[in-house]
Amino acid sequence: MPNIIIIGGGLAGMAAASALVSSGTRVTLLESRPRLGGRASSFVDQTTGTTIDNCQHVNLGCCTNFRHFCEVTGIGNELRTEPSITFIGPNDRAHILAASPWPAPLHLLPSFARLSYLTWYDKWRLAWGLRALAHRRNAGSNELMSDWLRRHRQTPNTIQRVWQVVLVSALSESLDRIAVKDARKVFVDAFLANRHGWELQIPTAPLDTLYTHSVGDWLRGQRVDVLLSTGVSRVIMTGERATGVELRDGRILAADEIILAVPSFSVAALLPEQIAALPVIQGLKQLEWAPISSVHLWFDRPIMPLPHATLVDRLSQWVFDRGVVNAPTGDVANYYQVVISASRDLEGREQSDIIRDVVTELTAIWPMSNGCRLIHGRVVTEHKACLSMLPQNEALRPGSQSPISNVSFAGDWTATGWPSTMEGAVRSGYLAAENVARHLGEAKRFVQPDLPVSWLARVLLGI
Ligand SMILES: Cc1cc2nc3c(=O)[nH]c(=O)nc-3n(C[C@H](O)[C@H](O)[C@H](O)COP(=O)(O)OP(=O)(O)OC[C@H]3O[C@@H](n4cnc5c(N)ncnc54)[C@H](O)[C@@H]3O)c2cc1C
Numbered sequence: 001m002p003n004i005i006i007i008g009g010g011l012a013g014m015a016a017a018s019a020l021v022s023s024g025t026r027v028t029l030l031e032s033r034p035r036l037g038g039r040a041s042s043f044v045d046q047t048t049g050t051t052i053d054n055c056q057h058v059n060l061g062c063c064t065n066f067r068h069f070c071e072v073t074g075i076g077n078e079l080r081t082e083p084s085i086t087f088i089g090p091n092d093r094a095h096i097l098a099a100s101p102w103p104a105p106l107h108l109l110p111s112f113a114r115l116s117y118l119t120w121y122d123k124w125r126l127a128w129g130l131r132a133l134a135h136r137r138n139a140g141s142n143e144l145m146s147d148w149l150r151r152h153r154q155t156p157n158t159i160q161r162v163w164q165v166v167l168v169s170a171l172s173e174s175l176d177r178i179a180v181k182d183a184r185k186v187f188v189d190a191f192l193a194n195r196h197g198w199e200l201q202i203p204t205a206p207l208d209t210l211y212t213h214s215v216g217d218w219l220r221g222q223r224v225d226v227l228l229s230t231g232v233s234r235v236i237m238t239g240e241r242a243t244g245v246e247l248r249d250g251r252i253l254a255a256d257e258i259i260l261a262v263p264s265f266s267v268a269a270l271l272p273e274q275i276a277a278l279p280v281i282q283g284l285k286q287l288e289w290a291p292i293s294s295v296h297l298w299f300d301r302p303i304m305p306l307p308h309a310t311l312v313d314r315l316s317q318w319v320f321d322r323g324v325v326n327a328p329t330g331d332v333a334n335y336y337q338v339v340i341s342a343s344r345d346l347e348g349r350e351q352s353d354i355i356r357d358v359v360t361e362l363t364a365i366w367p368m369s370n371g372c373r374l375i376h377g378r379v380v381t382e383h384k385a386c387l388s389m390l391p392q393n394e395a396l397r398p399g400s401q402s403p404i405s406n407v408s409f410a411g412d413w414t415a416t417g418w419p420s421t422m423e424g425a426v427r428s429g430y431l432a433a434e435n436v437a438r439h440l441g442e443a444k445r446f447v448q449p450d451l452p453v454s455w456l457a458r459v460l461l462g463i
Pocket residue numbers: 007008009010011012013030031032033036037038039040054055056057058059230231232233261262263266292293382384385386410411412413420421422423424425
């Protein structure tokens with residue numbers, strides 16, 4: 001029975017393992033940390049003793065592979081699909097984005113038409129811009145989105161209050177660091193092609209419960225050896241082929257196939273010098289990443305009447321109600337997470353400053369927060385949260401085949417055709433599993449199809 005070693009227990013590694021369980025192989029998943037989930041994981045906040053996610057992670061309906069992974073591993077019921085998304089405009093008014101009965105791409109049109117913080121001229125320019133973006137000629141465009149928006153005469157209002165709000169949330173980057181083709185993908189897949197693409201899915205349990213416990217147990221039940229706190233120090237080669245891995249504690253594990261599902265910046269150190277020197281591996285060091293900050297707030301009472309909100313024209317981009325938890329005082333607290341993507345501007349600022357600004361924004365919006373007391377707050381910044389969707393990055397993303405014949409790559413940084421998201425990570429894991437199956441002489445398809453494009457989207461937009 002072939003021995004497959006997967007290095008890295010993030011979503012890419014877990015997805016690869018989940019796909020390979022039925023392939024008549026022996027699968028070992030090695031993760032250096034004491035938990036699964038990688039960048040989508042939880043930790044214990046020492047002050048409150050609560051297990052909190054490093055950041056709220058959300059999924060969209062168009063992410064078919066992530067959804068498939070959750071269903072297969074038994075955590076599908078732990079994702080709640082929101083019936084609508086609430087935008088809080090600069091005027092503090094709430095606007096509900098919800099699908100009308102009209103078919104895609106018109107299903108969200110009534111909601112957009114009601115946005116009070118856009119003029120009718122803005123709305124007309126926006127509709128025109130969306131139609132132009134959806135056009136096939138933009139599918140391979142390396143132009144930057146900021147230039148494209150100027151060229152397509154989008155108004156400052158539409159840029160700041162629609163394009164930026166959607167793209168910074170979806171791609172975790174500023175508009176001057178996003179290629180047009182990636183922006184197009186977001187709007188086409190999430191908003192135009194299928195009426196379910198935009199639907200927001202929110203985990204109902206901490207990420208640690210989902211991945212370390214539920215998925216970890218599921219994998220073990222499928223006879224995958226899941227070894228936590230087991231870092232790999234190098235891939236061992238005999239001649240042209242990899243024959244195993246050396247662990248950080250000196251142990252050696254033999255392998256017929258290896259999947260490297262570690263972050264791109266950790267790849268070179270695991271490979272022999274002559275392989276690490278190849279341009280494809282050196283190129284990984286040039287990949288640029290974007291930071292995401294999350295502000296965690298514990299109040300003595302509820303401060304908003306919604307499960308989540310998208311805030312327009314503010315420092316805080318999204319706020320999520322994470323329910324009632326223990327407070328450091330022993331009482332209970334209402335816990336909220338605020339997400340700030342592409343958070344370079346926060347660099348060098350004191351945590352207390354950031355928390356003060358965010359709390360001021362939130363309490364100004366919702367009168368029910370009057371008189372609330374902040375019990376505890378903290379800011380968590382992941383400096384390399386997501387790959388920047390820069391055109392030059394795209395050329396550096398390798399496919400799943402590494403320069404070593406029996407070593408495959410997986411990770412949200414590989415060339416999946418998707419941005420670096422949970423969906424991109426799961427796709428990369430499935431692609432790596434397909435690559436391994438190919439090496440073993442089997443043609444298997446693990447990657448799931450996209451949502452179907454509606455007939456009207458085909459006719460109106462030529463998608
Ligand atoms: C703050 C933040 C917010 C985000 N929000 C969202 C969101 O809302 N929606 C969304 O879709 N995506 C979001 N993302 C992106 C998403 O989390 C990532 O795209 C995805 O989790 C990447 O998975 P991965 O498996 O490719 O990599 P990783 O999660 O980085 O996994 C790699 C794993 O390899 C392990 N490893 C490294 N070296 C070794 C070694 N030598 N031996 C053994 N193991 C090793 C690491 O410990 C890690 O667990 C967010 C990311 C961050 C950081």
